[in-house]
Amino acid sequence: MPKKNKEYDQNVIAALKALPVPLKTYNGSEVRFDVDKREETIFEHIANKEHHIHVKDVAVIPTILRDKESLKNDRNGRKFKTYIGKRGKKKERLKYLKIVTEVKKNKKESVVTIYPVKNND
Numbered sequence: 001m002p003k004k005n006k007e008y009d010q011n012v013i014a015a016l017k018a019l020p021v022p023l024k025t026y027n028g029s030e031v032r033f034d035v036d037k038r039e040e041t042i043f044e045h046i047a048n049k050e051h052h053i054h055v056k057d058v059a060v061i062p063t064i065l066r067d068k069e070s071l072k073n074d075r076n077g078r079k080f081k082t083y084i085g086k087r088g089k090k091k092e093r094l095k096y097l098k099i100v101t102e103v104k105k106n107k108k109e110s111v112v113t114i115y116p117v118k119n120n121d
């Protein structure tokens with residue numbers, strides 16, 4: 001199967017790199033963008049145009065992580081955490097942003113992916 005040409009939103013990549021490092025969660029865990037995907041960086045993965053992420057969405061990522069209410073039970077068990085919060089964009093069909101992190105040692109987490117979802121559960 002031929003590999004399709006991936007498109008990345010450079011504005012989203014720049015906004016992600018401009019976020020404070022490390023990001024903090026409500027319980028003081030440090031969240032970093034430090035685990036790259038197969039053939040792309042984590043920033044490219046999130047900024048892939050198929051994810052439909054906007055710069056305004058990137059701006060609300062720290063707020064979602066700091067909100068205790070945004071933490072949901074992840075169906076993949078204890079190794080991952082899922083945070084879901086309202087998006088920066090208002091007129092979108094998908095109203096919420098889902099942030100999946102992988103739990104590491106010493107209160108550290110690594111972002112796995114970020115994408116819009118319809119519901120906040």
